[in-house]
Amino acid sequence: MLLQKIDLYKSAIDELRPFEGDLLNEIKAYYRIGLTWSSNALEGNTLTESETKIILEDGLTVGGKPLRDTFEALGHAQAYDLMFSLLHSHQITEADVLSMHRMFYKDIDAAAAGHYRDRQVFITGSKYPVCKPEQIAGEMAALFSWVASERGRYHPVEFAAQLHKRFVFIHPFIDGNGRLSRLLMNTALIQDGYMLAVIPPVLRQEYISLLERAHKDDRPFVDFIAEQVLESEKEIIRLLHIPLPRV
Numbered sequence: 001m002l003l004q005k006i007d008l009y010k011s012a013i014d015e016l017r018p019f020e021g022d023l024l025n026e027i028k029a030y031y032r033i034g035l036t037w038s039s040n041a042l043e044g045n046t047l048t049e050s051e052t053k054i055i056l057e058d059g060l061t062v063g064g065k066p067l068r069d070t071f072e073a074l075g076h077a078q079a080y081d082l083m084f085s086l087l088h089s090h091q092i093t094e095a096d097v098l099s100m101h102r103m104f105y106k107d108i109d110a111a112a113a114g115h116y117r118d119r120q121v122f123i124t125g126s127k128y129p130v131c132k133p134e135q136i137a138g139e140m141a142a143l144f145s146w147v148a149s150e151r152g153r154y155h156p157v158e159f160a161a162q163l164h165k166r167f168v169f170i171h172p173f174i175d176g177n178g179r180l181s182r183l184l185m186n187t188a189l190i191q192d193g194y195m196l197a198v199i200p201p202v203l204r205q206e207y208i209s210l211l212e213r214a215h216k217d218d219r220p221f222v223d224f225i226a227e228q229v230l231e232s233e234k235e236i237i238r239l240l241h242i243p244l245p246r247v
Contacts, residue, residue: 035196100183161222
């Protein structure tokens with residue numbers, strides 16, 4: 001029922017497609033700030049949405065905030081721009097992921113940017129271990145083989161959620177895995193004509209809990225992601241004054 005509702009709302013939005021010119025630029029700019037702020041905030045970045053806007057649009061720094069927080073905002077926005085450059089493709093490759101991480105992380109740790117981690121890490125609060133360093137290359141190759149061969153077997157929203165889950169369980173980078181997983185998920189969504197899944201920081205605990213549960217049962221996590229896509233559709237319908245479809 002949830003996916004049917006999402007598709008119904010998508011059909012209403014599709015009446016205005018293709019998004020081109022100023023309208024496309026406005027939508028991209030709107031979510032560039034919102035997704036950058038929310039995704040970074042989920043990981044502990046202290047910038048507010050307004051401060052993120054000042055950094056990205058005005059090119060100003062924010063007094064009293066860690067320099068790393070500014071680098072994370074700037075890096076995420078550049079990775080977001082790369083995500084949108086893949087809009088008209090229907091492929092997501094390992095090279096795309098490495099490029100996104102390089103853009104996100106280059107001003108934080110240039111040596112680690114765009115490279116898989118070479119040491120074991122642990123996820124605080126999780127009882128499940130992530131991939132060992134020596135297994136990462138093989139696991140990532142298998143992930144993108146799955147992407148290329150199995151994408152068509154899923155509803156696009158389900159596929160995007162699955163991609164997020166599978167990537168973050170591998171945890172291939174020393175840092176930035178959560179943000180990269182959300183960028184990959186949203187790359188898949190926009191390639192299939194769906195709105196972005198933006199996870200509000202207020203839902204952080206639910207999000208983390210459902211990801212942990214997804215090791216055994218991922219249906220609630222997939223539904224959670226679908227709900228965020230639906231919220232973005234409602235937002236665009238409101239912003240563009242599209243008649244709300246009857247369910």
